[in-house]
Structures are given as structure tokens and as C-alpha cells.
Amino acid sequence: MIRRPKILMLGWEFPPYLTGGLGTACFGLVNALNKYAEITLIVPHSSKEQKLENVDIVGLNFYGLGTEPDEPISIKKGVEVVEVDAELSPYPLKTFFYKDIKALTEPHEIRALYGNNEPYGANIMEKVATYTEVVAKVAEGKDFDVIHAHDWVTYPAALKLKELTGKPLVLHVHSLETDRVGEDVAKGDWDSVYKIEKLAMEKADRVIPVSNYTKECAVVHYGIDPAKFYPVHNAINPEDVARIPNDTGQKIVLFLGRVTFQKGPEFMVDTAWKLVQRYPNVVFFVAGVGDMLEALKLQTMERGIFDKFIFGGFLSKSNVKRILAMSDVYFMPSVSEPFGLSALEAAAADVPCVISNQSGVSEVLQFSLKADFWDTDKFANYIYALLNYEGIRQDTTERTRKIINELTWDDSAQDVLEVYKGLY
Amino acid sequence: MASVVFYFQVHQPFRIKDYSFFKIGVDHQYFAIQQNTEILHRIADNCYLPTNGLIRQAIQRSKGKFKATFSFSGTVLEQFELHRPEVIDSFRDLLKTGCVEFLGETFYHSLSSIFSETEFERQVLLHKQKLKELFDYEPATFRNTELIFNDRIAELVKEMGFTGMVTEGTDRMLGLNSPNHIYELESLPEFPLLLRNYTLSDDISFRFSDPNWPAYPLTPAKFTDWLQQLAPEADSIGLFMDYETFGEHRQVETGIFSFLAGLPEQVLKHDTLDFATASEALARYKPFAQLECSDTLSWADESRDLSAWLADNMQNDAVQKVYSLEKKVLASGNEELVKTWGRLQTSDHFYYMSAKYWFDPTHQSFNPYRSPYDAYINFMNVLSDFEKLVG
Numbered sequence: 001m002i003r004r005p006k007i008l009m010l011g012w013e014f015p016p017y018l019t020g021g022l023g024t025a026c027f028g029l030v031n032a033l034n035k036y037a038e039i040t041l042i043v044p045h046s047s048k049e050q051k052l053e054n055v056d057i058v059g060l061n062f063y064g065l066g067t068e069p070d071e072p073i074s075i076k077k078g079v080e081v082v083e084v085d086a087e088l089s090p091y092p093l094k095t096f097f098y099k100d101i102k103a104l105t106e107p108h109e110i111r112a113l114y115g116n117n118e119p120y121g122a123n124i125m126e127k128v129a130t131y132t133e134v135v136a137k138v139a140e141g142k143d144f145d146v147i148h149a150h151d152w153v154t155y156p157a158a159l160k161l162k163e164l165t166g167k168p169l170v171l172h173v174h175s176l177e178t179d180r181v182g183e184d185v186a187k188g189d190w191d192s193v194y195k196i197e198k199l200a201m202e203k204a205d206r207v208i209p210v211s212n213y214t215k216e217c218a219v220v221h222y223g224i225d226p227a228k229f230y231p232v233h234n235a236i237n238p239e240d241v242a243r244i245p246n247d248t249g250q251k252i253v254l255f256l257g258r259v260t261f262q263k264g265p266e267f268m269v270d271t272a273w274k275l276v277q278r279y280p281n282v283v284f285f286v287a288g289v290g291d292m293l294e295a296l297k298l299q300t301m302e303r304g305i306f307d308k309f310i311f312g313g314f315l316s317k318s319n320v321k322r323i324l325a326m327s328d329v330y331f332m333p334s335v336s337e338p339f340g341l342s343a344l345e346a347a348a349a350d351v352p353c354v355i356s357n358q359s360g361v362s363e364v365l366q367f368s369l370k371a372d373f374w375d376t377d378k379f380a381n382y383i384y385a386l387l388n389y390e391g392i393r394q395d396t397t398e399r400t401r402k403i404i405n406e407l408t409w410d411d412s413a414q415d416v417l418e419v420y421k422g423l424y
Numbered sequence: 425m426a427s428v429v430f431y432f433q434v435h436q437p438f439r440i441k442d443y444s445f446f447k448i449g450v451d452h453q454y455f456a457i458q459q460n461t462e463i464l465h466r467i468a469d470n471c472y473l474p475t476n477g478l479i480r481q482a483i484q485r486s487k488g489k490f491k492a493t494f495s496f497s498g499t500v501l502e503q504f505e506l507h508r509p510e511v512i513d514s515f516r517d518l519l520k521t522g523c524v525e526f527l528g529e530t531f532y533h534s535l536s537s538i539f540s541e542t543e544f545e546r547q548v549l550l551h552k553q554k555l556k557e558l559f560d561y562e563p564a565t566f567r568n569t570e571l572i573f574n575d576r577i578a579e580l581v582k583e584m585g586f587t588g589m590v591t592e593g594t595d596r597m598l599g600l601n602s603p604n605h606i607y608e609l610e611s612l613p614e615f616p617l618l619l620r621n622y623t624l625s626d627d628i629s630f631r632f633s634d635p636n637w638p639a640y641p642l643t644p645a646k647f648t649d650w651l652q653q654l655a656p657e658a659d660s661i662g663l664f665m666d667y668e669t670f671g672e673h674r675q676v677e678t679g680i681f682s683f684l685a686g687l688p689e690q691v692l693k694h695d696t697l698d699f700a701t702a703s704e705a706l707a708r709y710k711p712f713a714q715l716e717c718s719d720t721l722s723w724a725d726e727s728r729d730l731s732a733w734l735a736d737n738m739q740n741d742a743v744q745k746v747y748s749l750e751k752k753v754l755a756s757g758n759e760e761l762v763k764t765w766g767r768l769q770t771s772d773h774f775y776y777m778s779a780k781y782w783f784d785p786t787h788q789s790f791n792p793y794r795s796p797y798d799a800y801i802n803f804m805n806v807l808s809d810f811e812k813l814v815g
């Protein structure tokens with residue numbers, strides 16, 4: 001019998017602490033991969049309640065307690081630190097300056113650093129730098145075949161481990177800085193994330209992007225050798241969602257995600273404006289927060305359609321389910337979307353999807369309605385059709401349902417196993 | 425002795441222009457005038473005119489032994505009149521040879537035989553009038569849209585005075601019988617049917633240019649050899665195809681014209697083979713057996729049924745909405761509305777909405793849209809406006 005590979009997995013978000021698709025995707029994969037591999041998963045923040053078979057989950061919020069090493073950790077001086085708005089989820093980082101980090105950090109300080117359930121926050125670079133050192137320490141005593149790291153926050157740790165151990169490194173790219181802030185900002189002098197991603201992809205043995213779209217972005221914007229990439233799509237574990245009758249008398253178009261440049265909120269406003277000229281009986285529900293939320297509100301006022309928007313803020317998982325069950329159309333006009341897991345969630349809830357071509361999920365949702373992110377005429381025409389014509393609602397929903405039913409994390413996990421093959 | 429019957433379908437729809445929901449209630453001109461005109465010019469130059477020339481020559485050279493049968497949709501005739509009247513003249517010349525037959529069909533190349541018997545009859549009469557007007561011709565044999573056929577349709581066609589009909593020779597209807605005979609329906613004696621030999625027909629219209637086909641390249645001699653092998657057991661051999669096969673679906677570089685030019689001479693070398701028009705074949709041979717056809721058939725796709733137009737929710741939604749307007753449109757007495765309604769019935773609109781587009785390259789090559797969704801939405805937007813006009 002072939003030995004089960006031992007994977008040292010470096011993650012950042014993990015249930016029950018989630019802010020976006022990264023943690024959901026990471027959980028989905030680990031929860032399927034554990035049938036075929038022994039996994040040690042190191043995350044900044046874990047919960048004792050979160051247990052998975054064949055997975056040793058190490059949360060740095062418990063560092064020094066129990067079996068983990070408990071010495072103070074020495075952190076590289078002069079690390080770049082980022083100050084960001086106190087938004088809930090400042091994944092795209094805003095302003096930058098340097099700050100010294102204490103040379104020696106005590107276990108209780110480490111626990112405190114990762115103690116709250118905000119995975120990013122103002123001191124994100126301090127968290128990343130500390131994670132890098134602690135992971136090296138924790139991994140010292142572990143036996144593993146492959147390092148598998150999810151997104152840039154874990155890449156410095158992954159690179160350090162590769163250097164220390166010589167073990168093969170697989171990167172899992174859920175998103176890129178060029179998606180999050182645009183190519184110009186990402187490549188600017190002030191953006192260190194782009195540099196981390198580029199270095200890591202160059203040094204990695206293999207890279208798993210979540211879509212062909214993301215592979216293209218990495219090849220074009222980062223100049224990485226296309227032969228390194230093994231795209232693996234995300235999947236979903238469908239849960240039955242019973243429709244909730246919407247008695248408001250208005251159709252609901254749902255926008256679900258961070259309100260950031262990447263998600264194309266301005267194109268949503270333009271689409272909404274065009275739609276309501278002819279079809280006023282509709283509201284756009286915006287579920288999410290982000291650095292463009294205020295600008296979005298101002299735009300809707302300027303265009304005279306503020307009353308056609310409901311700003312629902314960041315929704316819990318159960319509230320996401322509720323709003324999905326009430327929505328008539330899911331709308332994702334993303335400018336650049338590496339995957340777009342929430343579109344799969346909408347599809348799994350039988351909500352017809354109108355999504356941009358510039359998204360990874362459009363490779364999976366073959367039978368959803370798609371247009372280029374700037375083509376708001378087409379978006380409006382599609383949404384109008386879904387709200388008015390029964391035939392297309394039925395056909396797109398039925399065909400998409402078949403895709404969702406065939407899409408499993410087990411298939412994704414087996415694809416990932418293929419990527420490991422030949423590395424150890 | 426077996427008679428080879430070539431029947432060519434000549435059809436172009438009035439394609440709909442890009443019509444977004446912004447135009448509903450504002451823009452009542454639905455058709456892609458420029459696109460339709462361009463396509464008509466292209467096909468007139470690449471197909472209709474040169475192929476007519478070849479056929480005229482074949483008739484002359486064979487001293488009238490080569491025969492051909494044509495059927496025109498009313499929508500293509502209207503477009504010829506508008507943009508290329510010389511194509512009509514060219515067909516008139518063919519008709520004068522006495523070796524050519526024209527068939528009856530629905531004016532709008534519609535699915536009316538499935539959805540409305542009154543509308544079906546109206547369109548068949550309209551088409552008859554058009555043939556009378558343009559060619560001073562009265563058709564005797566009938567061809568329904570895409571060879572759509574069942575017991576009931578045959579009955580209606582007979583009631584309208586046609587003496588026979590052509591349709592697809594499906595395995596479902598024939599069982600173990602060969603398509604190479606004249607048949608009649610058990611339910612409708614004395615109404616002979618001429619059937620399409622789909623294998624030989626598709627050899628010319630689909631497989632001809634496929635280099636992976638074992639018989640590639642197809643030559644007149646090879647094809648005639650196949651026909652001759654069938655001759656002892658056959659009466660009629662129906663070779664039915666889109667006329668656009670020549671020069672449009674199969675371009676001149678494929679050698680399709682040389683094939684057509686060379687075939688009559690090869691065939692006529694053999695005493696066991698001749699050519700006939702549809703009506704000649706229907707009159708010449710006694711019905712071989714009685715058939716039953718309660719399930720509707722057609723010549724489309726592998727399945728040879730209605731699924732190319734009526735499989736999906738979108739298609740059924742759209743077509744039913746069109747026919748639900750029948751009473752109001754006809755009661756309006758508004759000629760323009762009635763004409764537009766007819767043009768919206770053309771089967772091509774529903775074909776463009778077929779999900780087969782995603783899986784079948786044939787569907788892709790006959791579709792001006794990039795997805796069935798776009799075809800459906802465009803059509804439904806137009807229909808929303810039209811519905812408002814009808815009131």
C-alpha cells in the first residue's frame with residue numbers, strides 16, 4: 001500500500017473564524033484531503049471545538065500551552081508594518097510604515113497577538129512576521145513530506161520552512177495582490193505583498209491557483225513560469241436551502257462580498273441605475289463591508305437610486321443563508337475575482353447568477369449568465385431577463401443545479417494529491 | 425430501376441437585431457436589416473446563383489434527364505425580392521426547363537403545424553399565393569418546416585389539396601423498412617410519401633468535407649456506385665438537403681461544386697438509375713407499405729424529432745408566448761402586425777435558443793448568437809414590445 005503523504009499545511013483563516021472565502025475553501029479542502037493524507041494545519045487562531053480526523057490543528061492563540069514549544073520567539077527586526085483603517089476586513093492593505101517589533105516575544109504575547117478573532121487588522125504585518133517565526137519553531141519537531149501554504153500571509157513562513165528543511169513547497173493561491181488592489185498599486189514601491197507573492201511563486205515547487213483565470217494573472221502580472229501551475233477549482237458541500245417567501249413585493253438582487261475595488265461596486269451602481277429606469281420594482285441588497293462602502297453609498301445618492309439599495313453590512317453565515325433564500329438574482333460584477341466562492345453558494349441555493357467573465361468561478365458555472373465587468377448594459381439586460389422571463393430562470397437554475405451536484409471537494413482533494421505526486 | 429430525387433431547401437430567416445430591454449416600448453423595428461442583407465448577398469453570390477447555374481447546365485447537358493426539386497420559405501423569397509431579385513429570375517429560368525419542381529410549405533418556415541392548425545393553414549395558403557405571384561406556379565407536393573411530420577399534419581396537408589408529401593425516413597417510423605420506397609400512412613391511404621435517405625443525404629451535406637470520414641474524399645463515381653448498389657431493391661432515393669450546402673456550409677474549396685457538377689453524368693451512365701422530381705417519383709411508384717407516425721419527427725439532429733426547437737424551458741416559453749398572441753394579432757386587422765408576428769414564428773429563432781448549442785458543433789455553426797441565453801433574451805425582449813403593440 002502506498003504511504004499516505006504527510007502534509008504540513010499553513011493556513012490563515014479557519015472555521016469558526018471566517019471573513020471571506022479563504023477560510024471556507026481551506027476548510028473544504030482539508031476536510032476532504034484528510035481521507036488521503038495526514039495533515040498538520042498551523043493557523044493563527046483556532047478553536048478547541050474544531051476537530052477533524054487525521055488533522056492536527058495548531059492554533060497560535062494556544063502557543064506555549066500544552067504540547068507546543070513554549071520558548072520565547074525571536075522576531076526579525078525592522079519588519080514592515082502596515083497601518084490600516086479599522087474596517088472589519090482590511091484585506092487590501094492601505095497605508096504603510098515601518099515599526100520595530102520586539103526582538104523577543106514571550107509565549108503569552110504570541111497568544112495575545114492571535115487571541116482575538118480578527119485575522120488581519122492594523123497589525124497584520126506583525127502577525128505575519130511572528131507567524132513566520134513561530135511556524136518555524138513549531139514545525140521543527142514535525143515529520144512531513146510537503147509544505148502546503150494558503151495565500152500570501154503564510155508564504156514567508158512557508159519559504160522559511162522550505163529553506164530550513166529542504167522540503168518541497170506547494171503554494172495555494174486563493175487570490176493575488178493584483179486582484180485585490182489592482183496591478184498598478186500592487187506593483188508600486190509601497191506594496192510589499194506583491195513582492196512576497198512573486199518571490200514565493202518563484203521559489204515554490206508547484207503552485208495551485210484556484211482557477212485558470214488566476215493562473216493567467218500570475219503568469220501575466222508576476223512573470224511566473226506557466227509550467228508550475230496546477231489549477232484546482234474550489235467546490236461546495238451543498239446544503240438544502242428552502243426558499244423564504246419574499247413578501248416585500250420587490251425583487252431582490254444580491255451583492256455578497258467585500259465592498260472593495262476588486263468586487264466592482266461601481267459597476268453594480270451603473271447596472272442598477274440602468275435596470276431601474278425600466279424595472280423599478282427591485283432592490284439591490286449589499287451584504288458586505290469594505291473600503292469602498294461609503295463611496296458606493298454616495299454614488300447611489302448621486303444617481304438618485306439610494307432608495308433602491310439596502311446596505312446589510314457584514315452578515316453571519318446563517319444570515320447569508322437567509323438572504324440567499326430570499327434573493328432573485330445573485331450579482332457579482334467583479335473586476336478581478338480569483339474564484340468567487342460566494343457565487344457557488346448562491347448557485348447551490350438555486351439563485352440564478354449574473355457574474356463577470358473576469359472570475360475563476362465562471363469557469364465552473366458554465367450555465368450562469370456572464371459578461372465582462374464593464375459591460376453594464378449586458379448585466380442589466382441579463383438581470384432584467386431573469387426577473388421577467390420564466391424560461392431562462394428555469395433553464396439556468398436546472399443546469400446549474402446539475403453542475404453543483406457534481407462538484408465535490410473530494411474531486412478537488414484528489415486533484416491536489418496529484419499535485420503532490422513526484423514531490424516527495 | 426431507381427429514381428434519384430434531389431430536393432433542395434432554400435431558406436433564410438429574418439434574424440432579429442440586438443434588442444436589449446431598453447428598447448422595449450420604444451423601438452418597434454425588430455429585424456437585423458443590415459446583417460440579413462449581408463448574409464443574403466453572400467449566400468446569393470456563393471451559393472444560389474452559382475449552384476443554379478450548375479443545375480441549369482446539368483439539365484441542358486443531360487437533355488432534360490437531370491431533375492431537381494426546390495422548396496423556398498416565404499421569408500427567403502421576400503428577401504430576394506427586396507435585395508436580390510435576380511435570384512428569383514434565376515429560379516424562373518430553371519422552372520422554364522420543365523425539369524424542376526417547387527414544393528409547398530409554410531410561408532414563415534414556422535412550427536405552426538405543432539401549435540395552431542388555423543395558423544398553419546393560413547401560412548400554407550400565403551405561401552401558395554407567393555409561388556403564384558412570383559413564378560405563376562402551383563405546388564402539388566408539400567414539405568413541412570424541417571420535414572416535421574406526423575399523422576395529423578399529413579391529414580391537414582391532404583385536406584388542403586396537396587397530392588403527396590416529403591419527409592424524413594426515420595428508423596422510428598420505418599422500422600425495418602428501407603427509406604428507398606414510396607409509402608403511405610395507414611391512417612391516410614392514397615396520400616403518398618417520399619422519404620429522405622438520411623445516410624446518403626448527410627454524406628453530401630455533412631460528411632463530404634470531413635477528412636476523418638473513411639469515404640473521404642467523396643467523388644461522383646463513388647457516390648454513384650453506392651446508388652447503383654441500392655438500385656435493384658429501391659424505387660426512390662431521396663437526397664434532401666439545405667441548398668446552402670453548396671458554397672455556404674461546404675465552401676467552394678471543399679470541391680462540393682465539382683461533385684455536384686459531375687454527379688448527373690455518372691448517374692445517367694447506368695440504366696438502373698434515373699432522376700425524378702418529387703411529384704414524378706410519388707406518381708411513378710406504388711406505395712410499398714403502410715406506416716404509422718403518431719410521434720412527430722423531423723430531419724434535425726441525430727434524434728430527428730422536435731428537440732432542436734422545443735426541448736428547453738426557454739424554447740417552450742418563447743414559442744408558446746408567440747402563439748398565445750394569435751387571436752389578438754389576427755383580430756387587429758393590422759397588416760404590419762400580422763406580418764411581424766409571422767416573421768417571429770420562424771423556427772430558426774427557437775433553434776438559436778437550443779441548449780444543444782453547448783454540445784453540438786452543428787448547432788454552433790448555424791447560430792448568430794454566442795449563447796442560447798442571448799438568443800432567448802433578445803427574442804423575449806422583442807416579444808415584450810410586440811405584445812404591447814398588440815395590446
